[in-house]
Amino acid sequence: MSDRWQPALALKKLRAAPAMLACDALLDQNIFSGVGNIIKNEVLFRVRIHPLSEVGALPPAKLRALVKQAREYSFEFKAWKQACELKKHWLVHTKKMCPKCKNPLTKGHLGRTRRRSFYCERCQKVYKNLPQLLDCC
Ligand SMILES: [Zn+2]
Numbered sequence: 001m002s003d004r005w006q007p008a009l010a011l012k013k014l015r016a017a018p019a020m021l022a023c024d025a026l027l028d029q030n031i032f033s034g035v036g037n038i039i040k041n042e043v044l045f046r047v048r049i050h051p052l053s054e055v056g057a058l059p060p061a062k063l064r065a066l067v068k069q070a071r072e073y074s075f076e077f078k079a080w081k082q083a084c085e086l087k088k089h090w091l092v093h094t095k096k097m098c099p100k101c102k103n104p105l106t107k108g109h110l111g112r113t114r115r116r117s118f119y120c121e122r123c124q125k126v127y128k129n130l131p132q133l134l135d136c137c
Pocket of ligand 1: 103122124
């Protein structure tokens with residue numbers, strides 16, 4: 001699954017699509033081959049990125065962490081699936097409470113794909129590019 005894609009190439013493709021939402025980016029099979037909806041939700045929580053963040057607004061270290069975790073989680077996911085213990089590792093997917101701050105998680109059908117997202121409004125930060133300020137005279 002995940003050994004087919006190259007982290008460096010994924011980074012390059014992400015940088016080329018700054019307006020793309022984080023939740024759409026992870027499901028884009030041209031960028032993250034083999035990443036599905038569960039991995040998307042879990043990885044965004046791990047790296048504390050809100051699903052509606054814009055890829056181009058992520059600080060470089062966050063963007064690298066996103067790619068690194070997507071790859072790592074894909075390998076772990078495969079191993080857990082084979083051991084039939086996938087669900088016990090879920091932190092936010094289909095969950096109701098944030099394991100970190102104990103606040104209720106938010107559920108929504110977000111992004112272009114409208115796939116289910118589970119996330120914490122408090123722990124996961126929204127990264128957005130500020131709109132261009134209008135010139136005023
Ligand atoms: Zn939280």
